Amino acid sequence: MKLYYIAGASRSGSTVFAQALSSVLDAYNIGEYFLNYCNEKMYIGELPCSCGSKPSVCPIWREEGNHIDVNDLKVLSKKSRMRNIFFKLTKTERDYFKKLIENLSYKFGNESIIIETSKSPAFLRYLLSSKINLTVIHLTRNPYDSVNSWLIKKKYLDSKSFWGGVHDWFMMNYLTFIYSKLKKLDYVRVKYENFCEDPKEVLSYILKRDCKDLKDKYITKRNVFESPHFNHALAGNPSKFDSVENITIKNSRRQKKPVDFGIKGLFLKFIGLPFRY
Numbered sequence: 114m115k116l117y118y119i120a121g122a123s124r125s126g127s128t129v130f131a132q133a134l135s136s137v138l139d140a141y142n143i144g145e146y147f148l149n150y151c152n153e154k155m156y157i158g159e160l161p162c163s164c165g166s167k168p169s170v171c172p173i174w175r176e177e178g179n180h181i182d183v184n185d186l187k188v189l190s191k192k193s194r195m196r197n198i199f200f201k202l203t204k205t206e207r208d209y210f211k212k213l214i215e216n217l218s219y220k221f222g223n224e225s226i227i228i229e230t231s232k233s234p235a236f237l238r239y240l241l242s243s244k245i246n247l248t249v250i251h252l253t254r255n256p257y258d259s260v261n262s263w264l265i266k267k268k269y270l271d272s273k274s275f276w277g278g279v280h281d282w283f284m285m286n287y288l289t290f291i292y293s294k295l296k297k298l299d300y301v302r303v304k305y306e307n308f309c310e311d312p313k314e315v316l317s318y319i320l321k322r323d324c325k326d327l328k329d330k331y332i333t334k335r336n337v338f339e340s341p342h343f344n345h346a347l348a349g350n351p352s353k354f355d356s357v358e359n360i361t362i363k364n365s366r367r368q369k370k371p372v373d374f375g376i377k378g379l380f381l382k383f384i385g386l387p388f389r390y
């Protein structure tokens with residue numbers, strides 16, 4: 114099984130990016146599967162699947178709840194927090210995660226290509242311990258737009274204060290980079306802005322690294338992709354799936370005036386520098 118793990122900060126456009134990637138790869142985009150397991154959201158079935166159903170009725174995910182031990186879940190939920198990233202995993206945690214991976218390979222087959230978008234670098238520890246064929250795609254978006262997106266309350270999504278957004282951007286991006294380099298993971302960094310400007314070019318670049326060809330029969334216009342055959346992503350932002358036939362990638366760059374954060378904006382400039390923002 115090959116797994117593309119989309120890492121980076123929240124509000125970086127990973128929902129749309131993963132849909133487009135799975136479309137050109139004919140892959141299984143399972144969305145935020147790990148995260149959903151670890152914070153009980155999927156177990157409770159709050160968030161819909163991209164097919165439009167709740168996981169408890171979706172044909173792909175409805176059986177999942179049966180395998181879950183709530184106590185295991187609580188342990189994993191705590192340990193999947195970012196601040197624990199440099200602590201070793203216990204045997205229980207490793208075994209639990211192993212079960213999740215085995216479940217995926219049973220469901221989709223050993224030769225399948227999976228795309229997962231939980232983003233938190235904390236899951237990289239688990240993936241490393243499960244010895245899966247892993248590529249980390251670090252998706253970054255400029256901190257101004259990411260933080261601004263946190264300020265706006267959206268359906269299904271929480272909002273955060275300016276500093277909450279800064280903290281998320283900083284921790285997620287820096288830890289993903291540091292951890293991937295330390296552990297010598299197969300790592301590729303992609304700017305969301307570049308992806309929006311020329312999706313095909315960016316996706317081909319990622320696939321070329323893995324000697325895979327882009328199947329552009331699904332690209333109907335420069336920025337419109339046909340939805341993949343497998344449409345059961347456990348969504349971070351389900352409102353992105355309102356149109357099921359197509360994925361339209363909006364060019365976010367220069368689309369609107371940059372947000373003016375005043376003097377606080379200097380912080381964003383500062384944390385964005387190493388990522389060339």
Ligand SMILES: [Zn+2]
Nearest residue numbers: 162164171345
């Ligand atoms: Zn579904």
